[in-house]
Every structure is written in structure tokens, then in C-alpha cells.
Amino acid sequence: MTEALTPTHPGQTSKSHLPRAFLIVLCCLISGNHGASATPQQQPRKPIGPGTVIDAFSDDGETQRFQIDSVNSDPQDRDGDVRLYGVSVLDPHSNTWRSYCAPDGEGRSAAIPVQGSWSARGEFQPGTGTVTFACTSGAIAKCIRFGYKPWTTRNGISLRPYHAACMRMVRADYCGDGRAHTLDGTRIDIWDGLGIQKREERDGHPEVFEAAWSPGGAAYLNMPRWSDKVGDVVKDCPKHFVGRTPEDRPLVPDRLQQRFPEVLIFNARFVQSEDRRADPAIADHR
Numbered sequence: 001m002t003e004a005l006t007p008t009h010p011g012q013t014s015k016s017h018l019p020r021a022f023l024i025v026l027c028c029l030i031s032g033n034h035g036a037s038a039t040p041q042q043q044p045r046k047p048i049g050p051g052t053v054i055d056a057f058s059d060d061g062e063t064q065r066f067q068i069d070s071v072n073s074d075p076q077d078r079d080g081d082v083r084l085y086g087v088s089v090l091d092p093h094s095n096t097w098r099s100y101c102a103p104d105g106e107g108r109s110a111a112i113p114v115q116g117s118w119s120a121r122g123e124f125q126p127g128t129g130t131v132t133f134a135c136t137s138g139a140i141a142k143c144i145r146f147g148y149k150p151w152t153t154r155n156g157i158s159l160r161p162y163h164a165a166c167m168r169m170v171r172a173d174y175c176g177d178g179r180a181h182t183l184d185g186t187r188i189d190i191w192d193g194l195g196i197q198k199r200e201e202r203d204g205h206p207e208v209f210e211a212a213w214s215p216g217g218a219a220y221l222n223m224p225r226w227s228d229k230v231g232d233v234v235k236d237c238p239k240h241f242v243g244r245t246p247e248d249r250p251l252v253p254d255r256l257q258q259r260f261p262e263v264l265i266f267n268a269r270f271v272q273s274e275d276r277r278a279d280p281a282i283a284d285h286r
Contacts, residue, residue: 211223
């Protein structure tokens with residue numbers, strides 16, 4: 001399980017290599033803060049390191065110039081294939097460099113380079129010559145650090161669709177259209193059938209099943225993250241949720257994958273609103 005600050009923040013320290021189920025996801029609601037993708041012609045031939053400058057596109061389509069300031073191994077990654085990059089972006093008005101990423105729950109401003117790019121709707125767009133700098137305060141990198149690395153497999157199963165489902169979950173993108181239905185600093189509990197993340201309910205902190213997730217959004221919605229009324233979300237995309245809420249078909253997580261095989265990840269929200277909020281000092285980072 002992972003405590004995700006949606007979209008995003010502090011969680012408990014885990015003895016595992018993955019962020020703990022009660023680890024907070026600091027994902028940004030503004031997609032432009034999540035990444036920048038470089039075109040094939042702009043990829044450096046030498047290994048990217050401090051001082052490297054790359055002309056790239058931000059998520060909102062603006063061409064920007066990025067500079068690599070530092071490269072470090074991710075202390076949470078036991079596989080050794082995740083690097084955390086300190087990245088600056090050139091301000092075209094002042095012609096000065098400024099930090100690209102908002103601080104994450106650990107106060108770090110860093111990004112993970114990921115092949116491909118993502119649309120404003122949160123859809124992955126493959127490209128061998130395209131690289132996205134995904135901030136650790138955003139959903140793309142958070143889901144990688146949770147263990148859903150899109151470039152690898154688990155028991156022969158590709159984790160790319162799990163990464164896509166995780167992004168929808170972190171942002172509470174129920175409709176699968178890029179619209180978030182959450183607040184910065186919201187804690188959630190997540191788990192999956194592969195055992196990458198496991199549910200960890202805690203005494204005194206009751207939870208309620210929220211949703212089952214697929215790459216296309218919430219395949220089943222039981223209870224919205226910040227509302228007690230399913231209709232508050234269903235009204236945004238009624239066709240998406242036909243037969244997929246308790247009002248039509250009450251289902252528990254154990255039976256959902258039988259009914260909806262596209263389900264990959266589950267999450268629960270805390271019943272008490274005070275359990276859903278992280279430290280304000282962290283939750284305010286955007």
C-alpha cells in the first residue's frame with residue numbers, strides 16, 4: 001500500500017525499497033509542472049550529466065531550455081535503474097535559470113527522465129526519441145517510485161498499464177480525461193494484484209474502498225476521495241460509469257477483477273478527513 005498525496009503529500013518511513021502504502025503522493029494538478037519532453041534531434045549523444053542543456057517541450061506544448069544540475073541514484077530504488085535529476089529551466093524573460101520541479105514530500109526538487117511523453121488528458125505517447133523529465137512531486141514519477149516502472153515487467157507482465165492506472169489513481173482522474181478530483185496533500189492507501197503495493201490498514205484510522213483503476217480511469221467508483229456522494233463525480237462523465245458504481249452494482253474489491261478484467265490497481269480513502277490530509281507545510285507545495 002502507498003500513502004499517496006494526491007495530486008498530490010509526509011508519509012511514514014518504509015523499511016521497503018518502495019514508498020510505504022501510507023506514503024504521500026505529491027502530484028501536481030497543473031500538468032505543465034510534471035514534465036518536459038525532448039525531440040530526437042535534441043537528444044545529446046553523450047551521457048546526460050551536470051551542465052547538459054536540452055531544448056525540450058513542456059507538457060503544455062511550450063518549447064523551453066532545460067539544464068541538468070545534478071544526477072543522483074534514487075535511495076528508494078533497489079534495482080538501481082532510477083536516477084533523480086536536479087533540473088533547471090531557462091526563464092526567457094530574465095534569461096536566468098530557475099528550478100523546474102516543485103519540492104516533493106521530502107523537500108527534494110528532482111525529476112526522473114522517462115522515455116515517451118504524456119498528453120494533457122494523461123495519455124501516454126510513445127516515442128523512442130522522446131524523453132520526459134517527470135518531477136518527483138508529480139504523478140508520473142510518483143508511480144515509478146511506487147514500483148510501477150513502465151519500462152519493466154513483473155512475473156512476465158508489463159508494468160506500463162499499471163503505471164498508467166496509477167497515474168489516474170494519484171490524480172483521482174476518475175473519468176480518464178485528465179481532470180483531477182482531489183486536493184494537494186491527500187493521503188490514500190493503494191494495492192494491486194501483483195503485490196508491488198499491499199494494503200495496510202491501521203488501527204484507529206478507518207478506511208473505505210474508493211475505486212478500482214485501469215489505464216482509462218476508474219473502472220469502478222465506490223466512494224469519491226473528497227465527497228460522500230458518487231453522483232458528484234458521475235455527473236462529469238455519466239457514460240463512463242454506467243454499471244460501474246454501487247448505485248448500479250454493489251461490488252467489493254475481491255470481485256471486481258472478475259467483472260472488470262481491465263482493473264489493475266485499487267485504493268482506499270480514509271474515513272476521517274483529518275487522516276486524509278498531510279502536514280500543511282508539505283501539502284502546500286505545488
